[in-house]
Amino acid sequence: MFSIFSGGIRPAQRKKATGQLPFRPMEQPPAQVVLPLAGAGTASAVPLVVPGDRVRAGQKLADAVPGQAAVHASVSGTVAAVEPRQQIRGGAALSAVIDSDGTNTPVASPAWRRVDKDASPASLRPGELADIAAQAGLTAMDGTGRPLSQLLRDAMGKADALLIDGTESEPYVTSRRRLMADRPEAVLGGVRLLMQALSLPRATLALEGSQYDAVAALRSYLPLRGGDIELRLLRSRYPQPLTFHQEGRALFTVCSAAALWDAVYRGQALTHRIITVAGSAVARPANLLVPIGTPVSDLIREAGGWKEEPVRLVAGGPMTGKAQFDLTAPVTGETRALLALSAADLYPSIRPESPCLRCGRCVEVCPAGLAPLFLHLYVRSGQWEALEREQISACTECGACAYVCPAHLRLVHSIRVGKRRLSGAAGRREADHEEEA
Amino acid sequence: MKKKRKNRSGGQQRPQHAPQAKQNETFQPQAAEQISPVEKQPSGLAGQPAPAPLPRDEAPRAEAPQVNPAPVQPQTAPLLPKAEKQPKLSSSAGLGTPLTLASAPHLTTRDTTRTLMLDVLIALMPALLFSGCYFFGPRAFLVSLVSAAGCVGFEALFCLLTRRRQTAGDLSAAVTGVLLAFTLPAGVPYWAVLLGDFFAIVVVKQLFGGLGKNFLNPALAGRAFLFSFPAVMTAFPAVRSWEGLSIDAQSAATPMAALHAGSLPSASLLEMFTGVRSGALGEVSAALLLLGGLYLLVRRVIKLRIPLSFLGTVAVLSWCFPQGGNSSLDWTLYSLMGGGLLLAALFMATDFTTSPVTFWGQVVYGVGCGALTVFLRTFGSYPEGVGFAVLMMNLLAWLIDRASLALRRAWRQRKEARA
Numbered sequence: 021m022f023s024i025f026s027g028g029i030r031p032a033q034r035k036k037a038t039g040q041l042p043f044r045p046m047e048q049p050p051a052q053v054v055l056p057l058a059g060a061g062t063a064s065a066v067p068l069v070v071p072g073d074r075v076r077a078g079q080k081l082a083d084a085v086p087g088q089a090a091v092h093a094s095v096s097g098t099v100a101a102v103e104p105r106q107q108i109r110g111g112a113a114l115s116a117v118i119d120s121d122g123t124n125t126p127v128a129s130p131a132w133r134r135v136d137k138d139a140s141p142a143s144l145r146p147g148e149l150a151d152i153a154a155q156a157g158l159t160a161m162d163g164t165g166r167p168l169s170q171l172l173r174d175a176m177g178k179a180d181a182l183l184i185d186g187t188e189s190e191p192y193v194t195s196r197r198r199l200m201a202d203r204p205e206a207v208l209g210g211v212r213l214l215m216q217a218l219s220l221p222r223a224t225l226a227l228e229g230s231q232y233d234a235v236a237a238l239r240s241y242l243p244l245r246g247g248d249i250e251l252r253l254l255r256s257r258y259p260q261p262l263t264f265h266q267e268g269r270a271l272f273t274v275c276s277a278a279a280l281w282d283a284v285y286r287g288q289a290l291t292h293r294i295i296t297v298a299g300s301a302v303a304r305p306a307n308l309l310v311p312i313g314t315p316v317s318d319l320i321r322e323a324g325g326w327k328e329e330p331v332r333l334v335a336g337g338p339m340t341g342k343a344q345f346d347l348t349a350p351v352t353g354e355t356r357a358l359l360a361l362s363a364a365d366l367y368p369s370i371r372p373e374s375p376c377l378r379c380g381r382c383v384e385v386c387p388a389g390l391a392p393l394f395l396h397l398y399v400r401s402g403q404w405e406a407l408e409r410e411q412i413s414a415c416t417e418c419g420a421c422a423y424v425c426p427a428h429l430r431l432v433h434s435i436r437v438g439k440r441r442l443s444g445a446a447g448r449r450e451a452d453h454e455e456e457a
Numbered sequence: 458m459k460k461k462r463k464n465r466s467g468g469q470q471r472p473q474h475a476p477q478a479k480q481n482e483t484f485q486p487q488a489a490e491q492i493s494p495v496e497k498q499p500s501g502l503a504g505q506p507a508p509a510p511l512p513r514d515e516a517p518r519a520e521a522p523q524v525n526p527a528p529v530q531p532q533t534a535p536l537l538p539k540a541e542k543q544p545k546l547s548s549s550a551g552l553g554t555p556l557t558l559a560s561a562p563h564l565t566t567r568d569t570t571r572t573l574m575l576d577v578l579i580a581l582m583p584a585l586l587f588s589g590c591y592f593f594g595p596r597a598f599l600v601s602l603v604s605a606a607g608c609v610g611f612e613a614l615f616c617l618l619t620r621r622r623q624t625a626g627d628l629s630a631a632v633t634g635v636l637l638a639f640t641l642p643a644g645v646p647y648w649a650v651l652l653g654d655f656f657a658i659v660v661v662k663q664l665f666g667g668l669g670k671n672f673l674n675p676a677l678a679g680r681a682f683l684f685s686f687p688a689v690m691t692a693f694p695a696v697r698s699w700e701g702l703s704i705d706a707q708s709a710a711t712p713m714a715a716l717h718a719g720s721l722p723s724a725s726l727l728e729m730f731t732g733v734r735s736g737a738l739g740e741v742s743a744a745l746l747l748l749g750g751l752y753l754l755v756r757r758v759i760k761l762r763i764p765l766s767f768l769g770t771v772a773v774l775s776w777c778f779p780q781g782g783n784s785s786l787d788w789t790l791y792s793l794m795g796g797g798l799l800l801a802a803l804f805m806a807t808d809f810t811t812s813p814v815t816f817w818g819q820v821v822y823g824v825g826c827g828a829l830t831v832f833l834r835t836f837g838s839y840p841e842g843v844g845f846a847v848l849m850m851n852l853l854a855w856l857i858d859r860a861s862l863a864l865r866r867a868w869r870q871r872k873e874a875r876a
């Protein structure tokens with residue numbers, strides 16, 4: 021029963037180009053970074069700097085607001101502007117624009133107590149860890165951008181299990197794998213900090229068997245059995261059923277764990293992350309350690325520029341990432357990958373739609389147990405009421421259904437149209453009530 | 458100025474990150490093709506923000522088409538285009554074509570309708586080859602070819618006349634044609650074949666909306682229609698009697714006729730398995746049909762659940778209720794290999810369009826097909842009831858889907874309520 025409902029697909033991995041390349045810093049650091057002060061659907065934070073200010077790397081630019089972590093400068097330099105800028109998630113958001121002076125002068129000392137490198141996690145109180153996460157502007161780094169401190173506080177005392185997600189089942193993406201393979205101590209140390217923050221004695225780290233170098237690196241730091249951190253090897257599968265939300269289980273990414281370690285032991289705020297730049301349209305695919313706020317164009321240049329004509333530029337994995345049209349948009353802490361896809365990469369997905377065969381493949385793979393073909397039908401024929409009955413809101417927009425559809429129907433697109441329509445309708449209803457009241 | 462997609466709601470649109478925002482307002486149910494999610498990013502922009510980044514080096518600025526005075530914002534330039542290419546004022550980093558926008562996922566399977574249908578045709582080939590070369594002679598080839606050509610022709614003609622999108626190329630009509638031929642006696646006259654094709658493609662498939670919308674299996678419906686001419690449909694030539702195959706050629710009793718009468722057929726079990734027996738053009742050889750079915754399973758075109766539940770139900774019921782005092786084992790094996798059961802279970806009941814889409818729906822559907830088959834074979838006046846059993850379950854497929862999805866939703870709600 022469960023295996024039927026968990027669905028999922030096994031897309032071709034396409035990770036050969038970057039899988040074994042250790043991450044490296046950018047050879048040509050960005051001349052300017054753009055740091056958004058508002059997350060998706062959050063109010064904009066009040067900027068702490070004005071144009072003309074000199075800032076150091078790691079200096080706080082804005083305090084946290086609900087749903088959005090604090091923002092720190094990722095380079096040192098001069099604030100050029102505080103103005104709305106195009107974001108990769110779509111739309112514009114108030115952002116601090118910093119002209120880099122190229123020196124990366126760090127702040128003298130972080131705003132939180134810096135812990136000695138040899139101090140054990142047990143010397144930190146759980147609440148203190150959440151505070152550090154808040155001060156350092158750490159986020160979930162899973163694409164949602166939720167503040168890590170908030171997640172920690174929500175889970176404290178409620179979670180009785182801790183799962184750390186190191187899987188990346190979307191094709192092309194190798195940033196987590198390289199993080200685990202190249203900085204295993206930071207990842208494991210961060211996991212222990214998360215355990216301490218939640219007062220849990222044990223954690224499970226899930227990763228895929230195909231990330232073999234990461235597995236080997238982590239293993240060398242862990243006892244074969246009986247350790248506090250258990251490695252769980254999974255078969256590559258998208259989406260990974262193990263990483264679905266589960267009551268009573270806290271779920272964090274390896275990126276967050278390593279960032280927490282950096283914050284606690286190195287006093288670093290969230291200013292950098294590893295991003296996979298891949299796709300056949302770039303000359304030298306790479307895993308890059310990128311200052312947050314770097315414009316997309318600088319990443320492309322760092323990866324050797326265009327080799328072929330890019331037909332689509334995707335920020336994030338190919339299954340859920342967003343297509344970009346503005347190369348000045350900055351990458352964020354949630355950006356796992358930047359994919360420059362050529363026509364050959366994209367080929368089957370840009371085929372024209374043909375009629376639905378009712379083959380049932382979309383139903384088969386849907387991890388939410390929905391019937392995407394009917395959702396598609398209702399959206400395209402305007403039967404909005406039926407969508408609610410079909411529980412369209414349960415869809416996570418994972419893209420598995422559209423991946424397997426032999427008719428190449430844009431199922432996820434239809435579902436988004438439907439969801440938007442429904443939320444619009446619901447919004448309107450609420451507004452009507454307010455007017456009446 | 459690069460080509461720009463037709464505006465959907467009049468004035469200039471400012472590029473959205475994902476196009477659904479526009480569809481929210483401008484979407485018209487009648488014009489599905491208008492909301493094609495892939496669209497070219499317009500490169501000249503009226504509104505703001507103006508994502509028309511300027512090349513970093515000033516030299517070719519003069520060449521850039523001055524479309525409209527886009528508000529110049531201080532922004533990082535896009536990366537430099539290749540030296541030999543002329544940078545252009547577009548968001549595609551100067552490479553010429555604009556970047557495309559679309560909802561994720563940006564990768565999909567390579568399978569298409571055509572490749573799936575091609576796989577079905579390939580799976581039917583062993584049975585057809587042996588029919589044509591051994592059992593019934595060249596006429597089997599001719600009948601299949603005429604039927605496939607007839608179906609494709611009718612489909613093409615219909616699409617042409619009604620100005621629908623041409624779907625003859627997706628091979629689904631060819632599959633219908635071959636399957637229809639497989640259910641006919643090898644000596645069937647060509648006019649009857651074409652009549653069946655017409656009914657299958659035009660009446661059953663296209664008049665209900667074409668591929669994916671018909672609620673009856675076209676091949677089986679075409680065959681059922683041809684039962685208006687019983688003389689044509691029951692003149693089964695004996696196997697290996699090639700010469701003079703026509704309706705008035707000697708007809709042989711099919712194994713089904715014997716089973717219907719409650720006795721075991723004269724053909725041995727081995728003969729039934731290999732196909733040296735009388736019957737319709739493509740249904741005679743159990744072995745070759747199984748081979749084709751195996752191919753479809755390996756290629757993941759069909760799933761095992763429908764054939765398995767279908768055949769399993771027939772097997773269980775035959776085992777429990779053998780007719781005419783025969784042993785359960787004999788009766789079950791003959792029942793499974795007799796008539797068109799294997800052809801129907803592997804190729805007809807698994808037709809995508811007319812079977813349910815959910816797992817349990819498919820299981821229920823298969824069980825229903827099996828039960829109805831045994832019922833019709835036992836109590837019907839025609840010896841063979843498989844075709845009608847599948848057609849009846851076709852009618853229920855939609856209902857089964859609704860029911861299984863409703864159950865699934867209830868199950869999910871209960872789980873959520875408990876959590």
Ligand code: SF4
Nearest residue numbers: 376377379380382425
């Ligand atoms: S996968 Fe595509 S063709 Fe198959 S049922 Fe779903 S929507 Fe229809």
Ligand code: SF4
Nearest residue numbers: 386415416418419421
């Ligand atoms: S995108 Fe939504 S409907 Fe499609 S498979 Fe994923 S959860 Fe199911």
